[in-house]
Amino acid sequence: MSDGSPSIPSTPLTRGEVPRDALVAWLNEYLNVGAYPDPSLNGLQISGTDVIRRVAVSVDTSLKTLQHAADSGADLLIAHHGLFWGQPLPVTGPHRDRLRAAIMADLNLYVSHIPLDAHPEVGNNAMIARALTLQNLRPFGDWQGHKIGLAGELPFEQTLQDFADRVQKLTGEICLVHGGGLSPTVNRLGILSGGGAGSVAEAAAMGLDTLLTGEPEHKHFHDAFEYGVNVVYAGHYETEVFGVRALAARLEDEFGLAWQFLHHPTGL
Numbered sequence: 001m002s003d004g005s006p007s008i009p010s011t012p013l014t015r016g017e018v019p020r021d022a023l024v025a026w027l028n029e030y031l032n033v034g035a036y037p038d039p040s041l042n043g044l045q046i047s048g049t050d051v052i053r054r055v056a057v058s059v060d061t062s063l064k065t066l067q068h069a070a071d072s073g074a075d076l077l078i079a080h081h082g083l084f085w086g087q088p089l090p091v092t093g094p095h096r097d098r099l100r101a102a103i104m105a106d107l108n109l110y111v112s113h114i115p116l117d118a119h120p121e122v123g124n125n126a127m128i129a130r131a132l133t134l135q136n137l138r139p140f141g142d143w144q145g146h147k148i149g150l151a152g153e154l155p156f157e158q159t160l161q162d163f164a165d166r167v168q169k170l171t172g173e174i175c176l177v178h179g180g181g182l183s184p185t186v187n188r189l190g191i192l193s194g195g196g197a198g199s200v201a202e203a204a205a206m207g208l209d210t211l212l213t214g215e216p217e218h219k220h221f222h223d224a225f226e227y228g229v230n231v232v233y234a235g236h237y238e239t240e241v242f243g244v245r246a247l248a249a250r251l252e253d254e255f256g257l258a259w260q261f262l263h264h265p266t267g268l
Contacts, residue, residue: 015256018052020076020108023255027078030250031115037144040113041084046099048108052076055251055259057244059237060266061109063098068262070105077102077262078247080124080240082111116243117193118148122250124193125149127242128212131170134189140206141192141199149192149199151208157187160210164232167212171238173265176216178231180224186210193239203229214239215268237266 024044027033033042056074058065060081069077089095102109117124125148129137134152141149158166163186164175189210190203196213200223203211211229214236224231241261248259 016053016258018255018257020047020050020052023052023076023251024110026254027110027112031112031119031247033112033115036114036118036146036148038114039086040082040111041086042082042112042115043110044108045082045084045111046102046107046109048102048106049075052108052257055248055257056262057248057259058262058264059240059244060264061098061111062264063094063101065262065264066098066101066105066107066109068264070101070107072260072262074107074260076108076110078110078112078244080111080113080116080244082109082113084111112243112247114143114146114148116247117240118143118146119243122243122246123148124240124243125191127246128170128191128193128239131242132166132189132191134191140190140202140208141196142202149190149196151188151190151203151206153188154186157185160184160186160230160232163210167232167234171234171241173235173238173267175235176233178216178221178224178233180226180228181209181230182228183209186230193242194236197223197231197233200224200227200229200231203227212239236268 052075055076056069057078061079129150137152139147140151164177188208190208192213194214197217197220204227211231251257
């Protein structure tokens, strides 16, 4: 393709219909799923129907989400948080129920965790940075030797409260604000979706005045005040809705696939 996107390895049946294996290969290449160490089993976690016509996307993979995807008529569920996290699980209890729901519905499950946080076009951090019109972007947010977040400057300085209100309008959820910064204003911002509470020291070392991330951790509570960095916690779930929605829109543009976002917030 002229824009550098991966090409689909076999011809779609018609626009709006894509062979499952071809679409999975396209996703693996586009998301560069093997580029990052990750406890998540990224890629196709459950195989179902051979042809994809309708896609559902979600942040989490729960029994409720899987049933919602099946009830919506989806052939493929793309999730940020999947079912397998680096260890074997017995097929019993809720794990069995989740697998059974997908298999009985002939539903494919595709998962992208760290690769979707880090993706430069449809990633969670890239989409948040775009929504906040962040400028002079540079890598931020270390994950086992890889930078998966972004840092930059806002187009104009804001008070910490005004910035938190702006983020709240973006996510729809009230933010938790730790005003530890040496300045009560926000200008130089680091973004790390999900569980980025441990990145305060990195933010300080880069000269950032504020960190925007998902959920707090008690062991990092004092970091904001001791390193002199404001931290805005906007929710793990709410900072990770952006990537799956942007990816689904990309699939619609590329292949004409209909899609639906399944919203099951956790409040965390």
